[in-house]
Amino acid sequence: MRAFVVSEHNHHSKIPVSSNVSEPKAAEGQVLVDVYSAGLNFFDILQTQGKYQIKPPLPFILGTEFAGRISKDSPLPKDCPFKHGDRVFGAGQGTFADKVAINISQILPLPDSMTYDQGAGLYITWPTSYEALVGRAQLKPGEWVLVTAAAGGVGIAAVQLAKVLGAKVIAAAGSDAKLDVAKRYGGADYGVNYSKPGWQKEVLRLTNGKGVDVIYDPVGLINDSLKCIAWKGRALVIGFAAGAIEKVPMNLVLLKNISLVGLHWGAYSRFEKERVPVVWKALLDLFASGRVQPVTYAEVFPLEKLSDGLGAIERRETWGKAIVRVREEKHAKL
Numbered sequence: 001m002r003a004f005v006v007s008e009h010n011h012h013s014k015i016p017v018s019s020n021v022s023e024p025k026a027a028e029g030q031v032l033v034d035v036y037s038a039g040l041n042f043f044d045i046l047q048t049q050g051k052y053q054i055k056p057p058l059p060f061i062l063g064t065e066f067a068g069r070i071s072k073d074s075p076l077p078k079d080c081p082f083k084h085g086d087r088v089f090g091a092g093q094g095t096f097a098d099k100v101a102i103n104i105s106q107i108l109p110l111p112d113s114m115t116y117d118q119g120a121g122l123y124i125t126w127p128t129s130y131e132a133l134v135g136r137a138q139l140k141p142g143e144w145v146l147v148t149a150a151a152g153g154v155g156i157a158a159v160q161l162a163k164v165l166g167a168k169v170i171a172a173a174g175s176d177a178k179l180d181v182a183k184r185y186g187g188a189d190y191g192v193n194y195s196k197p198g199w200q201k202e203v204l205r206l207t208n209g210k211g212v213d214v215i216y217d218p219v220g221l222i223n224d225s226l227k228c229i230a231w232k233g234r235a236l237v238i239g240f241a242a243g244a245i246e247k248v249p250m251n252l253v254l255l256k257n258i259s260l261v262g263l264h265w266g267a268y269s270r271f272e273k274e275r276v277p278v279v280w281k282a283l284l285d286l287f288a289s290g291r292v293q294p295v296t297y298a299e300v301f302p303l304e305k306l307s308d309g310l311g312a313i314e315r316r317e318t319w320g321k322a323i324v325r326v327r328e329e330k331h332a333k334l
Contacts, residue, residue: 002326003097004306007059009050012310017303021061024094024101032074033088033102036329037120038095039065040301040309040322041153042241056093063096063324065089067110067119071099080104087112089119096306098326105269108280111287116329118294121153121321124265126294127279128238129158132216132263133165134282135275137234141166143213144230146203148221150188151178151319154238158216159186160292170203170212172221174316181319185295194221203228220244222260226252234259295320 003021026032044062046052067089070082082088082104090107094100110119133139145162149155150171159182162169171182171191179191192202204211211230215222218238223246229235235258240246253260268276286292297318301309303326312318 001098002303003094004062004303005059006048006062009058010048012045012048012062012307015048015307017306021097023099024097026075026101029077029105030101030103031076031080031082031107032071033066033068033090033100033107034071035066035068035095035097035100035326036116037067037300038063038324038326039121039123039125039153040306040313040318040324041065041124042239042313045310045314061094061097061100063094063100064091065120065123065125066091066095066100067114067116067122068100068326077104082107082109087116087119089122091123096303096324096326098303108284111284114287114294116327117296117300117323117325120323121294121296122283125153125321126157126161126283127276128263128265129154129161129216130283131265131268131275131279132236132238132261133158133161133214135279136261136263137214137216137236139165139167139214142168144168144170144207144210145214145216146170146172146212146225146228147182147188147216148172148194148225149217149219149241150182150186150191152218152241153321154218155216156182156186156295156320157292159188161286162214162216163187163189164286164291167214170206172199172203172225178319181295185320194224200224200228220246222246222248226256226258229256229258232257232259234261237262297322300325 005018070086087110088107089110092102145167147158169188171188172194173179174195182188192199211228215225215235220240297320
């Protein structure tokens with residue numbers, strides 16, 4: 001089968017897609033899934049270079065998020081809720097390949113209304129944004145939310161969810177084109193370009209001097225954003241896509257009576273398992289209602305051009321969720 005195999009840590013541009021990789025074997029509690037589409041993430045760029053906190057032993061197949069079908073030759077573990085041919089989405093190591101072995105606890109039924117491309121970017125992105133806003137920030141209707149990297153995968157999900165929750169949303173991004181995406185596809189009320197000096201003054205103007213109640217930051221712009229946070233505001237630390245891990249002046253935390261709140265969705269399966277199905281039920285209900293929907297980048301990359309997709313993410317060219325299409329959906333029937 002085809003797969004993006006990392007045999008030694010290197011930049012993704014120096015790793016070709018292999019065409020003669022052995023198919024995976026399902027371990028206990030796993031099923032085999034034919035991958036149709038897979039989601040690209042910034043951490044994929046780090047993982048190929050050995051710079052991500054999750055370091056699979058070499059060699060390994062890259063990729064985490066995906067959507068596909070239970071393979072016709074897959075074993076079905078006892079009490080498995082799926083059958084051969086079921087459409088599913090989920091996450092697990094090695095999804096940039098024709099086939100992947102996945103724990104049944106890490107897959108969910110793909111809604112009938114969604115394409116494989118849409119489903120490929122759900123499993124990490126959407127619960128991260130939902131739990132951050134609902135579980136950690138306890139967002140209330142009428143509050144102001146600032147979303148940085150608002151046109152990105154988690155950002156545009158956060159914009160949509162904040163709007164559904166009744167918030168007033170200010171999208172922040174590094175270009176006017178990306179602000180347009182956040183408004184058009186996410187429904188953001190306002191936009192500020194944080195490549196312009198003093199952008200925080202625009203946020204304060206929009207909020208009549210109050211500042212924002214919640215900051216949602218997957219970039220590493222907490223320090224800059226604290227200049228426009230409201231009294232008793234909550235700053236959500238989602239990630240550090242800009243590369244540097246910030247050191248926050250704690251006097252600002254004290255003087256503004258604010259909370260710094262972290263969100264590591266991947267750790268919920270270890271520390272708070274009971275919360276996971278609650279979040280997914282809420283999200284799947286929202287998808288079914290049509291009030292939110294996944295946003296995918298205009299260009300879909302074939303598996304052989306996976307490195308081009310990662311390069312586009314690296315250069316900050318993409319918006320929404322960048323997708324690798326492994327199989328065409330027209331060939332989706334068993």
